[in-house]
Amino acid sequence: MANLELINLNKTYTPKVIPVKDISIDVEEGEFLTLLGPSGCGKSTLLRLIAGLEPPTRGKVVINGRDVSRVGPGKRNIAMVFQSYALYPHMTVADNIAAGLKLRKMPSDEIRRRVDDVAQKLGLQSLMDRKPGQMSGGQRQRVALARALVRQPDVFLLDEPLSNLDALLREQVRADLKQLFEKQQAPVVYVTHDQTEAMTLSSKVAVLYDGNLQQLAPPQEIYTRPANQFVAGFVGSPQMNLLTLSCQGNQAVLGEFRIPMPNLPTPPSQVVLGIRPEDVHLATPEDRVTVQGRIFLVENLGMQNLISVMVKGSEVRIRALLPAHQAWEGEEVSLSMSPQAIHWFDVQTGDRIQNHSSEQTPQSLGLPSIENGSIPSQRQLT
Numbered sequence: 001m002a003n004l005e006l007i008n009l010n011k012t013y014t015p016k017v018i019p020v021k022d023i024s025i026d027v028e029e030g031e032f033l034t035l036l037g038p039s040g041c042g043k044s045t046l047l048r049l050i051a052g053l054e055p056p057t058r059g060k061v062v063i064n065g066r067d068v069s070r071v072g073p074g075k076r077n078i079a080m081v082f083q084s085y086a087l088y089p090h091m092t093v094a095d096n097i098a099a100g101l102k103l104r105k106m107p108s109d110e111i112r113r114r115v116d117d118v119a120q121k122l123g124l125q126s127l128m129d130r131k132p133g134q135m136s137g138g139q140r141q142r143v144a145l146a147r148a149l150v151r152q153p154d155v156f157l158l159d160e161p162l163s164n165l166d167a168l169l170r171e172q173v174r175a176d177l178k179q180l181f182e183k184q185q186a187p188v189v190y191v192t193h194d195q196t197e198a199m200t201l202s203s204k205v206a207v208l209y210d211g212n213l214q215q216l217a218p219p220q221e222i223y224t225r226p227a228n229q230f231v232a233g234f235v236g237s238p239q240m241n242l243l244t245l246s247c248q249g250n251q252a253v254l255g256e257f258r259i260p261m262p263n264l265p266t267p268p269s270q271v272v273l274g275i276r277p278e279d280v281h282l283a284t285p286e287d288r289v290t291v292q293g294r295i296f297l298v299e300n301l302g303m304q305n306l307i308s309v310m311v312k313g314s315e316v317r318i319r320a321l322l323p324a325h326q327a328w329e330g331e332e333v334s335l336s337m338s339p340q341a342i343h344w345f346d347v348q349t350g351d352r353i354q355n356h357s358s359e360q361t362p363q364s365l366g367l368p369s370i371e372n373g374s375i376p377s378q379r380q381l382t
C-alpha cells in the first residue's frame with residue numbers, strides 16, 4: 001500500500017521566514033493531493049521537503065511507513081515534474097525518458113518496454129527522435145511527465161507543471177493529466193496557485209496561507225464549506241462576496257435590510273457574511289431574504305453578466321452572476337440570497353461560525369414555515 005505521511009513538518013529559514021508551519025497531511029494510495037495557495041504561501045517549500053531537496057527544521061516525511069526525513073532525494077524513489085520541464089537539451093525524447101532508468105542500470109529490454117509503453121500513453125511515439133528544442137511547450141511537458149511516469153515511483157511530485165502553457169493548451173494537458181493519474185496508484189502531490197486545476201484534478205486539496213494549513217478537504221467541500229474567510233475568498237471565481245456587517249441581535253444589518261443569522265449563544269457585534277455571486281439571483285415574490293439596490297456595473301462574461309449592485313441605504317456592494325440580458329446598468333433590482341447559500345464568518349478570527357447552512361431550517365432562522373401550501377410573508381425586510 002503506497003502512502004505518504006507528513007507529520008508536524010516545519011521549515012524555518014529565518015525567524016521571520018517560516019514557510020511551513022506544523023503541517024500534517026496523509027496522502028493514501030491513489031489519492032491526488034493539491035497544495036493550493038497564493039504566491040509565497042510555502043507550497044514549493046513543502047514540496048521540496050517531501051522530495052528531500054531540503055531538510056525539515058522539525059517533523060517527518062514518511063513514505064510507505066519508512067521515515068525518509070534524513071534520506072537524500074535520490075533514495076526516496078520519488079519522481080518530480082517541474083514547471084521548467086528540466087529536460088536534457090542535447091538528448092532525444094526517447095533518451096530523456098529513459099535517462100533515469102539507465103542511471104539505475106535497468107536491463108535495456110525492460111527500459112525499451114517501459115519507454116514504449118509510456119510514450120504510447122502520452123501520444124509521444126512520433127516525437128521520440130526529436131530534441132527538446134524542436135518541440136512545443138505542451139509536447140515538452142508531456143515528455144517531462146513521461147519521464148516521471150516511466151520510473152513507477154512511490155510518490156509523484158508536480159510543481160506547477162502547466163504554468164508555462166497557454167490557456168488552451170493548459171486545458172488540454174490538464175484533461176490528459178487527469179486521465180493519466182486516475183490510473184496511477186502512487187500518491188500524487190501537485191502544487192498550483194490555479195484553483196481550476198485544484199478543483200478538477202484533486203481528490204483532496206490543502207489550502208495554504210502564510211505557511212499554515214487553512215483547510216484540507218475534497219475540492220467540493222472546500223468550495224461549499226470553506227473553513228474560513230481566507231479559503232472562501234481564495235477559492236471560487238468570481239470571488240465570493242464577503243461583507244463585514246454589524247449585527248442587531250440575530251440579524252445582520254445590510255443597508256436597509258436585515259439578514260437572519262443562525263442562532264448563536266452570544267450574538268456578535270459584527271459578522272462577515274459570505275455569498276457566492278452565482279448564489280445571488282433576481283428576487284421572486286417567494287424569496288425570503290432579499291435586498292434592493294442599484295446596478296452600477298455590468299461585466300459581460302459571455303453566457304452570463306457579473307453585475308455589481310450598491311445596496312440601498314449603504315455603501316455595500318454585492319456582485320451577482322446573472323444570465324446575460326437580465327439586468328442593465330442604472331437599474332434598481334431586488335436580489336435574493338438563499339439562507340442555505342450564505343456563509344457566516346467570525347469577524348475576529350475569520351473562522352466559519354456555523355455548520356453548513358443546509359442544516360438551517362426556516363424555523364432555525366426564525367422564519368415562518370410554509371404550511372398547507374401557503375406562501376409566507378414575502379420578505380425579511382424592515
Ligand SMILES: Nc1ncnc2c1ncn2[C@@H]1O[C@H](COP(=O)(O)OP(=O)(O)OP(=O)(O)O)[C@@H](O)[C@H]1O
Binds near residue numbers: 013040
Ligand atoms: N532558500 C530560501 N531562503 C530563504 N527564504 C526562502 C527560501 N526559499 C523560499 N523562501 C521564502 O519562503 C516563502 C515561501 O516560498 P515558496 O517558494 O515555498 O512559496 P510558494 O507558495 O511556492 O510561492 P510561488 O507560488 O510564488 O512559487 C517565501 O517568502 C520565500 O521568499
